[in-house]
Amino acid sequence: MWIAQTSAVADASRGAGEGGWLLDPELVDPAFSQTVAGGEIQTAFPPPPPPPAPPPEWLTSLYEAIGRFFDWSAPAAKPLMWVAVALVALYLLYHFVPAFARWVDALRFRARRSDADDADRAGAAEAGAARALLAEADALAAAGRFAEAVHLLLHRSVEDIETRRPGLVKPAITSRDLAEARDLPPVARGAFSRIARAVEISLFGGRAIDAGAWDQCRAAYADLTVARNWTRA
Known part of the structure; x- marks a missing residue:
């Protein structure tokens, strides 16, 4: 001034x-x-703007964590890049090179066929064991020993449950508990319940197992050996 x-x-x-x-x-x-x-003429410099506020601590920690992750994963970045390139190349070959696609499909078919053959062999072995058991039980029933025959079916049914549902059969569990187990599929649970009920009536109810009861238990065990009856609805 x-x-x-x-x-x-x-x-x-x-x-x-x-x-x-x-x-x-x-x-x-x-x-x-x-x-x-009048205030229309500037006679002094304006005050400097305040410094910006520092970022919150959580955001700083997040930035540091991301930086540490990239530092840690940097050595693997190049191999991962080559893996991605290889996958893209295989994808393009499969969709644009018919000979390569046929070769891959043939490999997949052979793998599925091998799995199916293994399942068939396991099913055949299981069916053979079931037939042997039924033959033994039929021999007992033919001799009029229906109670022993049904007991044999019950013991084998428990073994089947233990095989198909590992951990369900425990040392202190009873046949009635297994018959009410929610982990069993409905068809398998119903079949096992018919066998367990017949044995329970025979042991605790004093009722003899006759030929009719034996036929019902044998049919129930046949239902129990069918693989699709162990799938949930």
Whole structure:
């Protein structure tokens, strides 16, 4: 302000000395003060903006964790890139090279056929064991020993459940508990229940197992040996 006022007075004196019109300082000072007081002329620098607030601590920790992850995974980035390139190449070969696609399909078919053959062999072995058991039970029934025959079916049924549902058969579990187990599929549970009920009636109810009861238990055990009866509905 003082510089501006001095400049104005100097200009007025120079103008007066050069023969121009005279500026009266008494008129200049009030006008200058009034102009500056209006606030339209900047007379000082504005204050600097406040520094930006630091990011929250959780965001800083997240950035650091991401950085550590990339540092840790950097050695594996190149092998992963080559794996991705190989997968893309195989995908393109399979969809655009018919000979390669036929070769892959043949491999998949042989793998499925091998799995099916293994399942068939396991099923054949299981069916053979079931037939041997039924033959033994039939021999007991033919001799009139129906209770022993049904007991044999019950013991083998428990073994089948233990094989197909590992962990379900426990040392202290009873036949009635197994017959009510929710982990058994409905068909298998119903078949086992018929055998277990016949044995329970024979042991605790004092009722003899006759030929009709034996036939029902034998049919129930036949249902229990069918693989699809062990699938849930």
